[in-house]
Amino acid sequence: MIFSMAGRAALLRSLSHGRHRLPFSESVRGGLICAAPAVLAAAWHAPLLCWSAIAAFWTCLCDDSGTRPRERIVQGLLFAVLGGLAAGCAIAAGAVPGLAIVLAGASAWLGALVRCRGALPGLRGLLVATAFAVCAAFPVHGLQDAREYALYFIAGGVWATACNLALWQYSADTRVRAATFAWLYALGSYVGKLAQAPDSRHGAAASRAQLRASLDTMSAAITAAPGAVAPACRRWLADAEQAMALLAGIESLLHSRRRAPQAEAEAATLDLIRAVLERLAEAIDACAADLRRAAKPDAALTAERLRPFAEHAELARESADAEAPSSDARAWRETFMTLCARLATLAADADPDSDTRAAARAADAAASRASQPWRNALHAVVAQVRTHGVFARYAARLAVAAMIAVTLARWRSAEQGYWLALTTMFIVQPTFSQTVRVSSLRIGGTMLGAVLASALALAIHSPILLALAILPLATGTLAARAVSYVSYILFLTSHFVLVAHLGTPVGEPWDLAVSRVLNSLAGVAVGVAASFLAWPEWEQHKLGPAAAHALKCVSEYVQAVLRGRASESADNTPQEQHAEQQAERNAREIAALRRQACLAVDALESVISATRLESLSSNHRAAHASVLMLRLRKLVGVVSPLEGADAALDHADRARLAALAQSVGALLRATREQRAGLRAQLQAADSTESIESIASADYATHARSFFARHIEHEVIDGALAVSMVVPDVLDA
Template sequence: MSDIQHTSLTYRLARRLESYSFAAAPEQIGVLEGVRAALAVASLVALAVWLGRPELSWAAFGAFWACLSDPGGRDSLRLRVLGIFAIGGTVTAFLAAAAAGISPVVAGLALLPLVFLPGLGGTYGPAVSQAGTLIAVVAVVAVDFPRAPADALALAGIFLCGCLWAIVLCIFVWRIPRYAPARRAIGSVIARLGDMAAELLNGERHHRQGRAVWDAMNAEHRRAVRAAIERARGIVLGVENGSAYFMAEIDAADRIFAGLIAAGHHIADRDTPLDDGPERSLLSRLPLLLAEAHRQVMRRDPASASLAAGADALLRDCRATNSAMTRAIGATVQALADIAQLWRQRATASDVLPAATPGGGLGLRRAVPPPVLHHAIRLAIAVILAYALARWLDLAFSYWATMATVVVLQPMAATTWPRTVERMLGSIAGGILAALILTVLPVKLALLLVILPVAAAAIAFRLVNYTIFVIFLTALFVLVTALLQPVHGIPWARVVNNILGSLIGLSATLLLWRRQGPTPRVLLAAAVEANLAYAAAVVASVGTSPALDAFRRAAGIGSNAAEMLQHRMALEGQRRRARLVEMEAVLYALRGVAGASTALALSDREKSTEDAESIQRQSAVLVQAFRQGGPLPDPQIACAASEDIVHTIVSVTLAARSYLEPVSAVTADRHGSAI
């Protein structure tokens, strides 16, 4: 039980952070990737120290940034992306260092194209976008190392050697098991589902503390699990072989999620809390089964016997009780049994995993999307401002400021400010950590040994949480600099430069921002449309089907998008101006529609085309009201299929009226554009 409690605590913290746009993915801790990158970096730092050649630090920079640009997945994709970074970074390092060797003014002018062009990397997908960001980082660092053309060429050659060393080590020498990211991603989904199931046992809290407490907890879980499922789908699509096999596990996990949604809906609608009868007893066994599923899915060869036996026993007991609640639990257990069956088939199959689905290239396009172009222009301007200010202030290690500007400035304003906060907090904590290490271990050999775990931690946590990543990244750069360019005050310089660069990036977002992305009304319209489409599909069908799963998934994604925007706007201080309390009421009502629809989908029912059409008509009028300010429908709808669904749709309509009626469409659009 202690493992379950530890997992629950970890994912409770993660889902709280995710609610406020601070990414937290504990499943993405890559220990082996971290150790491999640490070896690549530390070996080159040791060589620079041994030879007494500080310029060899550029080989360590190249190796580290190459490891950061590694997108994972198929080797063909990795080679292309790493090749783009190695070649682009080498050319950029030469041009930037040579330009800086002429004069600071020429260096500043050179930064414009050297930052703008990599900023267009988003045209070709997230993998190239990441490589482009790191090439821009190479540019802003290289201008702080002015060289004559011949020396600049040597510097670029050293950088290229570091990149090639990392590529050889990562792709050809030390190959990480190719299915590890997929297993970690699916394990995260199972762990979050176990956390959700454990919380359902405490569902009586809404009887003691009010329904709002339950609604908030339930929405938080559903948002976190849906995000984890979609994140896992994206990771699995990058698996070189076996994407179909792992996708089947994710689909089964999605059905577990559906069963828990239905169980939560039944608990919330009870007049009394769960007692010590059969329903609580059956539900209490579910977290144990999910914990077993989590333990096994993280193994290279999952053992299915224990999970299958436990699932079969619990499934028999659920069928013997046969209530609405136990049918929901039974649907969850059946999905677990299906996962165990997948493991059995894998263990006995001659061809262990199905072939990969085709595709997965760089997605090259000729036309640059306007948002990517605007971001590249804004990035180039911000970097020039940061470079000029750092030169004017005569900052030591000023490239840390321009580097912070590059990595903080994001295409969307809503993602720039949390990145800014995380960068500053991580820099302060990392600076303190590095200062403590330098005080306790001033000897070069000791510092060299410490660089290994620090570099490993930076790479291992790079996809987990940005603040944690920056803590170790800051400590790493400070320690490497202290080894190769020892001066006083390096940790303090890193902190000051990072804060300054982060604030410049945020200022550029606020001053040069062009509104992008949908407004709250547009996202609410999409969420209403998706959730009511799911309700109509359930009413018009009998039993469960993959088509209903697709409708449910679309409803969850739509609600998640609107809820994340609502949370971000609340943190930006727009709660009253943008009517976020009323928006929150609409979203809670939509969660009720999804819960009632999922519960009905797992029950014995007759299909009703007329009732489904009634729901669709209600949806069309509501969507029109959100998108174009049309009149709101009457709250009551004609639907005899489910009183529960009728009640929740009435709640959505009343909440929409509260959100829309007090403000005109023009005013609401102005509020939406404030994000």
């Protein structure tokens, strides 16, 4: 019952609030662009216009609406021309036995190599290679057909590029506000997950990943904005890193309790936590709604929204203190309330330097874009080939898979065989585990999409009405990319099946759907076999290096936070003698270390998940690595609330934490022979003066120390646990 209520609440929130974070307006524009050629194909009985519809969809798929119009025109026209040349060459080469197969492998190799330049250039290269492979699988050949397919593809690409720039556009402020709204929605989802299961270890893992991705998107949108940005958006960006630190601390604090759930004190504590976090999630959602509705969102409105929550948290803390629990429970509860209060008041203060920092970020981004010409891209591709890098091996693997897929599609002129080549091109990934994961998701989405498209084709007999049905499907395809891969494939399959049905209106819709599913299964089999046999990339070999890198990054961050500075040596130049400048520099450097540590831990978690997909039996090393990953993540969450916590710590607390930084750093860097002695020293230090040793009567006197002593105790516990499991991962 609780699960159903929580699920119903999450669904209602997604429908009423979360739908605004999806790019519906741009998706509708893309849907209109993709549907127009299909409608013309049905009205004029010109099946080749369906090929233009596919080209238009691919052009919309790889269009970066956040860049300058000139760059969008160049990239769109270049993609259209390259795709048209690939399609024409594939069909022209079909007249020579074996030539189209060899060229399909060469185009796949070149297209996959471009992925080393980033996700969007890699997508463009993959789509051009896919256009070649799909046309090579078509049962047509000859110069006349090659010219027509090339021209129709170019026409579709030019049409989409022109419409993407000519139809309704969105200002930089609108994009920034949309990205900030998506960040606030992810932030509210993350806090809501913590409120639903405050005693669960994995309750907010998916929301944490979405939160980080939303933060990157918001930062990129604000950085790329050419003009002024709304103060509320600047405020949230300036506070985002600190908010992430406080949320990591809250999550770690919630997971640190190990008392029996049936105890009355524990139940009261969890109820209190749940109520406070629910109020915080509601306040964040209210801030998101104000940001979306207000013509000129202001930071003062954010402070007004968060003030009632801060008052509620203070009342909850006072009522909890009146119960007079043990000193340990009071310290833990005091720490939790302190973090929540700091999170609530984070965006309330004005930031006079935010304009300066935003301008500096924009200048740095412009300089970075200017320093990346085509020559650098060519050098990166050549370096991949020379060093046999990850993307070079992926390119060779994709080339082999493309040649096999095109051969099977052309063998006996398999019906709808180009779908086999299409599936193979998209499911082959740089590693075997990624290929397996994408394959499983694509099979499910393809089956659901084929059923949906077949039902539409059976219900709608008019070709023009069937073409109009492509509009919602294309819109859903472009919008579903921000939701999940399965929903994206569901709409994508339905969209392509209807386009193909209009292009070749022969046979029953169910026959077409079954043919699509069978060819998809064959394409998945080819892709998985190629990933397994052709220079396979195994994640299990990356486990040790990923664990060592995560340990190094977390160690550097923990030591920096405990010391209160990011480096041991301070700059004594006259310019750096001002305390405010030094504090700002330290905060910036520590935030960078925290982000690096979080990314390293996330990378380790990704490697562990991939390793489990590769192995059919239990992997003890991966199990120990999983424990290490959880402990490292907890260490980051434990110390992150100390960022900028000078007001909550006295000189004695700072001295103790600085000494702890030295001991913890030595333990995390120690060899196998040194770990035993260092663990004994830390255990002795932890037992001499723990939180439980402070009497309840001394709580008022030592209130400021509880915060530091709790963190000290948790850091020692986490460092000892890490030192115990590290040998099983690194020394295995």
